[in-house]
Amino acid sequence: DAGVIQSPRHEVTEMGQEVTLRCKPISGHNSLFWYRQTMMRGLELLIYFNNNVPIDDSGMPEDRFSAKMPNASFSTLKIQPSEPRDSAVYFCASSFTDGGTQHFGDGTRLSIL
Amino acid sequence: DQQVKQNSPSLSVQEGRISILNCDYTNSMFDYFLWYKKYPAEGPTFLISISSIKDKNEDGRFTVFLNKSAKHLSLHIVPSQPGDSAVYFCAASEYNGGNQFYFGTGTSLTVIP
Numbered sequence: 320d321a322g323v324i325q326s327p328r329h330e331v332t333e334m335g336q337e338v339t340l341r342c343k344p345i346s347g348h349n350s351l352f353w354y355r356q357t358m359m360r361g362l363e364l365l366i367y368f369n370n371n372v373p374i375d376d377s378g379m380p381e382d383r384f385s386a387k388m389p390n391a392s393f394s395t396l397k398i399q400p401s402e403p404r405d406s407a408v409y410f411c412a413s414s415f416t417d418g419g420t421q422h423f424g425d426g427t428r429l430s431i432l
Numbered sequence: 433d434q435q436v437k438q439n440s441p442s443l444s445v446q447e448g449r450i451s452i453l454n455c456d457y458t459n460s461m462f463d464y465f466l467w468y469k470k471y472p473a474e475g476p477t478f479l480i481s482i483s484s485i486k487d488k489n490e491d492g493r494f495t496v497f498l499n500k501s502a503k504h505l506s507l508h509i510v511p512s513q514p515g516d517s518a519v520y521f522c523a524a525s526e527y528n529g530g531n532q533f534y535f536g537t538g539t540s541l542t543v544i545p
Contacts, residue, residue: 323475352533361438361521361535361538362521362538363535364532364533364534367532369531375532410475410476412475414531416531420466420478420481421478423475423477424475425473425475
């Protein structure tokens with residue numbers, strides 16, 4: 320079975336550029352989560368969707384961050400414009416809405432120069 | 433305002449000995465707790481969970497203990513093996529809080545052969 324698929328695995332770009340991270344959840348899962356991993360805050364929830372609808376985006380750090388889920392099998396996290404402090408590993412996870420464990424992708428390592 | 437805390441960033445243990453990883457939480461509404469394990473360049477994977485109606489859950493070499501009055505949980509690994517070397521994240525959720533997990537900052541475990 321395919322797990323959560325994230326792309327790209329690595330992204331290096333210059334400050335001010337737009338960055339788009341992509342996620343394909345596990346088929347049948349109807350909840351999708353975007354996390355950022357940092358040393359200081361561990362796994363920090365940015366936003367999550369239930370049935371393609373954003374439920375809680377209070378973790379999105381600034382207006383420069385936006386996320387969409389146009390259908391059940393695809394989501395994007397966009398940063399525009401990007402800044403060096405956005406450098407981190409970004410994870411996508413999916414689960415069933417009625418509970419259960421979250422399954423994570425292998426992450427996107429983002430470096431903003 | 434970290435609701436789940438892992439105060440030990442790292443832990444080293446000899447192979448064959450017990451590893452004890454600790455986690456504290458502040459929200460008394462949390463009633464479901466999980467441990468995730470993360471290898472470098474991979475996403476976190478689910479390891480073991482416990483609900484608040486129990487104080488212990490065991491799965492092979494892994495046991496999670498929950499002390500609700502102290503708002504504390506721990507993960508015991510016996511015996512520890514070199515393949516257990518990874519970062520371990522503690523997570524918690526509320527039954528009525530949807531399926532949102534709150535993660536700690538992680539503890540990096542090194543098992544020395």
